Amino acid sequence: MAVQLPMSEVDVLIVGAGPAGLMMANWMSRYGIKTRIVDKRGTKIFNGQADGLQCRTLEIFDSFGFGHRAWSESNHMLEICLWNPDSSGVIRRSDRIPDTIPGISRFQQVVLHQGRIERFFLDSIESQSNIRVERGVMPIQLELDESLAEDPEAYPITVTLKHLSEAEATPDQGNGQVANGLFRSNLSSDDTQELLQRISLDDKANTLEVVKAKYMLGADGARSWVRGQLGLQLDGSSTDYVWGVLDIIPITDFPDIRMRCAIHSASSGSVMVIPRENKLVRLYIQLTTTEKDGDQKGAKVDRSTITPEVILQSAQRILHPYKISYEYCDWWTAYQIGQRVGTCFSARERIFLAGDAIHTHSPKAGQGMNVSLQDTYNLGWKIASVVKGIADRSILKTYQSERRRIAQDLIEFDHKFSRLFSGRPAKDIMDNEGISIKAFKEAFEKGNMFASGIAVNYGTSMIVAKEGDAVEQGDGLDVSATDKTLRVISQQSLATSLKVGMRTPSFKVLNQSDARPWHFQELLQSDGRWRVVIFAGDVSVPEQRAKMWRLGERLAAPGSFLQRYTVSGARYDSVFDLLTVHAAPRIETSIFDFHEVFRPFDPHQGWDYWKIYVDDQSYHEGHGQIYRNYGIDPAVGCAVIIRPDQYVSYVGTVDDYDALDRFFSSFMTPASQRPADQTSRSTRKLANGST
Amino acid sequence: MAVQLPMSEVDVLIVGAGPAGLMMANWMSRYGIKTRIVDKRGTKIFNGQADGLQCRTLEIFDSFGFGHRAWSESNHMLEICLWNPDSSGVIRRSDRIPDTIPGISRFQQVVLHQGRIERFFLDSIESQSNIRVERGVMPIQLELDESLAEDPEAYPITVTLKHLSEAEATPDQGNGQVANGLFRSNLSSDDTQELLQRISLDDKANTLEVVKAKYMLGADGARSWVRGQLGLQLDGSSTDYVWGVLDIIPITDFPDIRMRCAIHSASSGSVMVIPRENKLVRLYIQLTTTEKDGDQKGAKVDRSTITPEVILQSAQRILHPYKISYEYCDWWTAYQIGQRVGTCFSARERIFLAGDAIHTHSPKAGQGMNVSLQDTYNLGWKIASVVKGIADRSILKTYQSERRRIAQDLIEFDHKFSRLFSGRPAKDIMDNEGISIKAFKEAFEKGNMFASGIAVNYGTSMIVAKEGDAVEQGDGLDVSATDKTLRVISQQSLATSLKVGMRTPSFKVLNQSDARPWHFQELLQSDGRWRVVIFAGDVSVPEQRAKMWRLGERLAAPGSFLQRYTVSGARYDSVFDLLTVHAAPRIETSIFDFHEVFRPFDPHQGWDYWKIYVDDQSYHEGHGQIYRNYGIDPAVGCAVIIRPDQYVSYVGTVDDYDALDRFFSSFMTPASQRPADQTSRSTRKLANGST
Structure with missing residues (x-):
């Protein structure tokens, strides 16, 4: 033009x-x-x-x-009910499984x-x-x-x-x-x-x-x-399984209609029940089971043959002898996997x-x-x-390197899951072509961990300091630090359940200054900051206190990474949120027991009361036991780096300042070398734990 | 005009x-x-x-x-710290008390x-x-x-x-x-x-x-x-105690500045510290202690002498040897009690x-x-x-009859509390004019129950079916039913901790249909409805099931109170939300085990899945133990009436339909006798537990 x-x-x-x-x-x-x-x-x-x-x-x-x-x-889904044909071919509830594995998260699916x-x-x-x-x-x-x-x-x-x-x-x-x-x-x-x-x-x-x-x-x-x-x-490929989806307010005598259900009928196919908000229930219904050729577009189904009535009638056959109908349908569709x-x-x-x-x-x-x-x-x-x-x-x-593997895992999971779900249930233990109840249940339970999103485990790289080969773990890409001398390897044994490469699990800790319980994840807001979390251990023990002071001196020294990567004039917690979780008794400790770098002073606002936490009993919400749950020894402690997306980058000893410095040096740009126009804006709002 | x-x-x-x-x-x-x-x-x-x-x-x-x-x-307040002069006259923390008594509510102050x-x-x-x-x-x-x-x-x-x-x-x-x-x-x-x-x-x-x-x-x-x-x-009367209030972001080395504190100095007066949201802290500071005459308006203080500086200086004297100052003041005032x-x-x-x-x-x-x-x-x-x-x-x-007593209790509480707080701390056990630490702590702990708002206990009346004289318990007003033959008295022994006249405490129950845990109070939304809650007990036992069916038959019968007080054509749960909490094992029970009146059918939306709950173990949130916590025997059960404001009106036997009917008859107007213009609007939105 x-x-x-x-x-x-x-x-x-x-x-x-x-x-x-x-x-x-x-x-x-x-x-x-x-x-x-x-x-x-x-x-x-x-x-x-x-x-x-x-x-x-x-x-x-x-x-x-x-x-x-x-x-x-x-709508919260708590339980999965598996329904299968009994010996006379009538569907029966064969199992109940928690929809979300208990204990893996503060939330459920x-x-x-x-x-x-x-x-x-x-x-x-x-x-x-x-x-x-x-x-x-x-x-x-x-x-x-x-x-x-x-x-x-x-x-x-x-x-x-x-x-x-x-x-x-x-x-x-x-x-x-x-x-x-x-x-x-x-x-x-x-x-x-x-x-x-x-x-x-x-x-x-x-x-x-x-x-x-x-x-x-x-x-x-x-x-x-x-x-x-x-x-x-x-x-990849498409399969020949065609599914219909119907969102309705059901009128039914099926007793598990508000549960997530996987229902295999003897000879009428399968339905998955997903209870939704506003009284709605979604039915996923298998419409065809005939084998067709793999990835050809020509294999797609004729749209005009699929209607809500067709989908409902399939559901009615599968759910027999229970009855199901509706007066209100919110939405419907059909798809091929x-x-x-x-x-x-x-x-x-x-x-x-x-x-x-x-x-x-x-x-x-x-x-x-x-x-x-x-x-x-x-x-x-x-x-x-x-x-x-x-x-x-x-x-x-x-x-x-991190996401392609997840996508592949998902495809694999989906493939296996879809096959199990779409297949005909086995008639008996000798029926090798059918899907056994046991295999299905096992797949469901395994799938539940995958489907929680919690199982994601990123490979070693410049931002995940763990053992192994960065190319091998990185989808064939070399994602290690350019300067190999800066590579840091975590000591996973210092926090056996705070896995490097995985998201940070959450347990409750108390604010040292006001005794308020917080889920640890609540402190890890997605505000763009890296967290350096010092699990100081029992600081009433002189050795632990000495470690903390040594670390504090290095962190506060001129030229520390806190300063090198923070724009001049900005608070270092605009880039690094330095948090402490100690394990001494709360009532025998105060924030003034810690080096000033762990509770920075602001001339206009005084001390920062939202940086130091403790693993102790709360008045109303129990004891988070974060040390025990993370596998950290209070007599040893550890230093942890957490990425802005809550994944664990590094676990090392409390006072190994040099490892922390090397880790950040391997990919961060000193503030003095950044383009001028990007340094003028603060990346964050002032943290305030109380609001 | x-x-x-x-x-x-x-x-x-x-x-x-x-x-x-x-x-x-x-x-x-x-x-x-x-x-x-x-x-x-x-x-x-x-x-x-x-x-x-x-x-x-x-x-x-x-x-x-x-x-x-x-x-x-x-800002959540978890702990009260009491500070008092030690033997050398220097303030020391003498006690820590939970700000909210553990266990009394889902919430804290x-x-x-x-x-x-x-x-x-x-x-x-x-x-x-x-x-x-x-x-x-x-x-x-x-x-x-x-x-x-x-x-x-x-x-x-x-x-x-x-x-x-x-x-x-x-x-x-x-x-x-x-x-x-x-x-x-x-x-x-x-x-x-x-x-x-x-x-x-x-x-x-x-x-x-x-x-x-x-x-x-x-x-x-x-x-x-x-x-x-x-x-x-x-x-009533005013006292001569004059207090200043200062809302600041404090700059201080006082270690409990984010706790609620009551600080009595040896000779410089008292300060109460109330930590607020947005880093603010409120200081309540006693400005005068001289005795003046009671309720005369002339006793009021000259406004012009009170400034933020005066209040701050008082705080500094009281907090000595700790230092306090501020750069940001949000608000200040002064008042006389x-x-x-x-x-x-x-x-x-x-x-x-x-x-x-x-x-x-x-x-x-x-x-x-x-x-x-x-x-x-x-x-x-x-x-x-x-x-x-x-x-x-x-x-x-x-x-x-219900609120004047609360106001009087409040005045009395305030009077006692203010005197204790405003007074000079006792020098020793022989100092009868001073306020002893022990007396102060006791008052604080007692005050905490009052100050939770949970202690309110309304007297007997036409809407609180309990023992006693309605005039005596009703601020001198006769608040009993006009037709004395309709009076109902609760059997408190059927639910020993669900006190008639008090607000309904909350414990978790599970929805029978989807296993979702709810705090019982979450079901008692302020939507204008009365709740009739049937604690059906263990309905796997034939006796309990029989009681429920007897009650169901009466409730569903023509002319039952559900119908008499509901406008023709409206669902009866527009006035009465009929809830069931049973104690049989969830997985052995379904809503179809209950009479239809407890799970009403709607021709457009099917069965109502949000009426029947169970006291059982949840997958992720423990076991609410509502029967145990309410003091209800699962082998007996009870029927409970809860007012639209969550206060308990009545506790009786499961199948005493007549008592329920009498209770409502004593103050409700049959729908057929209501003014026409008020019956045209529904008083509620359809309940839907899932949204």
């Missing part, structure tokens, strides 16, 4: 405002990164699309301050409409930044200047955005009938032209603009335009893919939104840290 | 939009009552005015759906700015109704036509309202300095002309209107205009007084807002029930 288009610069451009894109924008809001997020759809609202929320996802929501909203609005979750993100982003989702906007041209990829000051990405008219951003839907989910299903054609009719687009409609960006995220779904532009592929994962998650660590854009799988495992969210929960703080000049670009490789 | 003023009718007119008035409006929003609430002040916002929130107040907030907001924003609490109420009211606070509006004339007082259809109250201009509703304040609380203190003159300058009043400014009302509430503060119009008096309570709480049970309008006391006990809120929490549902025609007017007498 000869016409000069309007042009602007942005640090991060996000394409797609589903959960993965919103999580990315949410991180950017916390770091204060100049960000735009666009979505071709004219509105966020659509029916259906309920999703299970893993324990881990709820922990993450809580770290951003909206966990309680999801917790209170959602719940179910909530995706529209609500997007609402929480939008509110969170708006409360922290000026970032707003721009709807009815889609990219139409993309260029990456690879020669600039490694230049931290450069804007190597050039994107042309088109502002759609209302008609373009509006779907051919909305006839007042029950929402038909097929337009969102993989059985429908691409829904670019089928968006919902609820928005008036602004006066930019039908105009073009050019955006130069430092980084870009393609979170634009299974048919990702960004992925297509980059020429990246997904590997497909599992695919990308081989490459980014272009030059400048343009990244996340969520459905890089891995697809069946919705039935209830993992989809969780894994997508967690992709950008992993990526967001890394990009933000690089843009702000805190961290070197080399950490960005850890996105693929 | 000869000019005809605009005239309108309203069911309830509330004067004053402080906490007591807002609680009243909040109840009206839940019942759908036509209500207006006016306040002479131009804005709700003012600095300072932090208040302690009792456990009971938090329970009440939770029952309206905003407990979590107060809980998360407030917290501290939060009153402006936030008003915000929660305003949001709650707006979310449920069209009621909006009308600011800059004050009553200037009031008439009560006593001849119409007992006519349920009449509007016996006539009020002339004046809409103020901006200048009239605006205070002479706001010079950009630290907010001086004296204008809100009892040392200042009436603040009618000193309101805050933040509102533009609407175009009704300087106009008059006439409002006819069925009921009216004067919640217009210590200098209540409504009380003055009614010619009602407060009895006064305790007064009204002899009559209403005019003909048509115009009621609540909060500071009927009782005043020192702020230091942290009770003020709590008792005021709880006044109208008691009154609101009663007036709403009468206006809707559900209940007879006679229940309105129980407002005074």
